[in-house]
Amino acid sequence: MKRSDGDRALSMVTAYDEPSARLADAAGVDMILVGDSVGNVVLGREDTLDVTMDEMIHHTKAVIAARPSALVVADLPWLSYHVSVDDSVRNAAALIRAGADAVKLEGGVQRVSVIEAIIGAEIPVMGHLGLTPQSVRAMGGFKVQGKSVEAAEHLLASAKALEAAGCFAMVIEGVPEVLGTELTRISGIPTIGIGAGPHTDGQVLVFHDLLGLSASQSPKFVRQYADLGAIAIEALRAYVADVQEGRFPSESESYGASQALSEHLEN
Ligand code: KIV
Numbered sequence: 001m002k003r004s005d006g007d008r009a010l011s012m013v014t015a016y017d018e019p020s021a022r023l024a025d026a027a028g029v030d031m032i033l034v035g036d037s038v039g040n041v042v043l044g045r046e047d048t049l050d051v052t053m054d055e056m057i058h059h060t061k062a063v064i065a066a067r068p069s070a071l072v073v074a075d076l077p078w079l080s081y082h083v084s085v086d087d088s089v090r091n092a093a094a095l096i097r098a099g100a101d102a103v104k105l106e107g108g109v110q111r112v113s114v115i116e117a118i119i120g121a122e123i124p125v126m127g128h129l130g131l132t133p134q135s136v137r138a139m140g141g142f143k144v145q146g147k148s149v150e151a152a153e154h155l156l157a158s159a160k161a162l163e164a165a166g167c168f169a170m171v172i173e174g175v176p177e178v179l180g181t182e183l184t185r186i187s188g189i190p191t192i193g194i195g196a197g198p199h200t201d202g203q204v205l206v207f208h209d210l211l212g213l214s215a216s217q218s219p220k221f222v223r224q225y226a227d228l229g230a231i232a233i234e235a236l237r238a239y240v241a242d243v244q245e246g247r248f249p250s251e252s253e254s255y256g257a258s259q260a261l262s263e264h265l266e267n
Helices: 018-026 053-064 085-097 109-120 133-139 149-165 177-186 228-244 259-266
Strands: 010-014 031-034 071-075 102-104 125-130 169-173 191-194 202-205
Touching: 018 031, 018 053, 031 053, 031 202, 053 071, 053 085, 085 102, 085 109, 109 125, 109 149, 125 149, 149 169, 149 177, 169 177, 177 191
Parallel strands: 010 031, 010 202, 031 071, 071 102, 102 125, 125 169, 169 191, 191 202
Antiparallel strands: none
8 A cells, every 4th residue: 555556545543442443443444553642642641651561452452342344553562572572572462362453563773673573473563663652751752753864864774674574564653744755755565654744655643632532732743623522521511410400311211110110119
């Protein structure tokens, strides 16, 4: 699915549970990402760094419960593929056993041996380059990457290395548009952009950002397609008012009883 071959762009969205996966699948997305962004988006944490394997397995199973037709990619969380190659393969396998079709991990040239080992265990791997959130401490914050010629060249070399290692696609996050375009041009595998401009082979967004359900201000690259947060608050306010004023539940929202039971209880 390279747009340079005339293919259409790929769509990917995150989901962390059955309802979000069901909705994303019904909308026809190509890929669902069980992102480790579950940490900040759903579990209310500062970043993704303390998301565990157990949590990723839990949320992957919840997404799989929707039986989506979309390809389900699950994130390997921080430290699940940094300590040893054996651990990395076992952790990737645990996400596959939870139902994922593929795993995603962050990093470039330095991840090649781990990627090769995971692929050697018959597990498809999606790479992730650029603003990689698990490196937030090393990067000194969530900052656009690849801005200097040297940094851009390093990312281009990493993209080549991920492709050579056997990744089937890679996420490109938070880089200047020209670099997103060049990374896509030099790669034989699809690039899925997020904050990488319009010329990547696909786009990914966080479910809660695109639907207006996020607690914090979304980054500049997010397009919010609906304000479900405002709709939800309005509906919840109406429910609270109906309960407080005795309008809920109505007769039709209550269970009836036989005449015998009614008469018995009335006496
Ligand atoms: O965890 C996540 O949501 C991601 C996307 C931002 C690509 O990795």
